[in-house]
Amino acid sequence: MEVVPDYIYPDREIDRAEGQVINDLKANSQPVIPDSDAWLDAELKQNILLTSVDTMIDWAQRSSLWTAICFPACCAFEFIAANGPRFDLSRFGMEILRASPRQADLMITAGTLTWKMAPNVKRIYEQMAEPKWVIAMGACAISGGIFASGYNVVPGYNHIIPVDVYVPGCPPRPEGLIYGIQMLQKKIAKKSLFHKEKA
Template sequence: MEIERYEVIFSDEIDAAEALRINSLKETSQQAIPDPDRWLEEELRRNVLLTTVDYAVDWARSRSIFPLMFGLACCAFEMIGSAASRFDISRFGMDIFRWSPRQADLMIVAGTLTWKMAPAVKLVYEQMAEPKWVIAMGACAISGGTFRESYSVVPGINHIIPVDVYVPGCPPRPEGLLYGITKIHKKIGKESIKTS
C-alpha cells in the first residue's frame, strides 16, 4: 500500500512568502492609479479657459488700441516709421492711426510742444473718450528737450495733459516707441472694469 506524502510547510515560510508578495505589490504601487474619468479632465483642460472678466477685458483692450497721431516735430517721422512694414505697429493690434480724437484711445505726442499749440493738445485730449492713455515721445515732448529754456516751448507735455509712458531719445527710434506701447499694454493689464 502506497503511503501519501504530505509536504510540511512551516509558518515562518508562509510569513516569508507573504512578505515577498507584499513587498512586490508595494514596489509596483508607488504611483496612484489614474482616475478612470481622466478623459473629462483632459476635455476640460483643452476646451475650458478659466480667467477673470478683468483679464479678458484688459487683454482685448490692450490688443486693439487706436492711436491718435500727434506729430509736432522731428520725432513724428520716427512715429510714422513705426507704422511702416519694417517695424509694423499692426503686430500690436494698432492697424490705423486715427485723426479724430473720438476714434482714438492712445495719444502719441511726438515732438516739441509750443505754448501756442498747447491749447489744441489739451482740447484734443479732452475730446478722447475714457479710458485713454498718453505717450510722450522724445526729449522735447518729455521735458522741452534742447528748447526747454525757450519762451515758446512747453517744458514737458505733462504740464498740459497726464502722461502714462515716457519714451526718451532725440529722437527715439521706432523700437523705442514699440517698447513704450508694450508698457501701455502692461498698464492696461492692471486696470479693473470696476474702476474704469
C-alpha cells in the same frame, strides 16, 4: 471695311464662353461641400475657458490701441517708421491712426509742443473717450528737450495732460517707441474695473 482685331471677341462668343463656365460649375456642384470646420463643435465642447471680466477687457484694450494724430515735430518721422512695414506696429494691433479723437484711446505725443498749440492738444486729449493713455515720445515731449528754455515751448506734455509712459531720445528709435508701447500694454494689463490696481 472695318478691320476687327483678332483679340476682340464678338459678344456672342463671350456669352457662349461665360455660359460654358456656368454650366461646368453647375455640373460639378451637385454634392454639398462638407464643412471643413465641422470637427470644431465636438472639440469646443471639451474646451471651456474661464477668465475674469477684467482680464478680458484689459486684453481687448491693450491689443487694439488706436492712436490719435498728434505729431507736431520731427519725432513724428520715427513714429512713421515704426508704423511702416519694417517695424510693423500692426503686430500690436495698433496700426490704425484716427483723425478723430473720439475714435482714439492713445495719444503718442511725437514732437515739440509750443504754448500756441497747447490748447488744441489739450482739447484733442479731452475729446478722447475714456479709458485713454498718453505716451510722451522724445526729449521735447518729456521735458521740452533742447528747446526747453524757449519762451514759447511747453516744457513737457505732462504740464497740460497726464502722461503714462515716457520714451526718451532725440528722437527715440522705432524700437524704443515699440518698447514704450509694450510698457503701456503691461500697465493696461494691471488695470481693473473694480479695484484701483490688480494684484
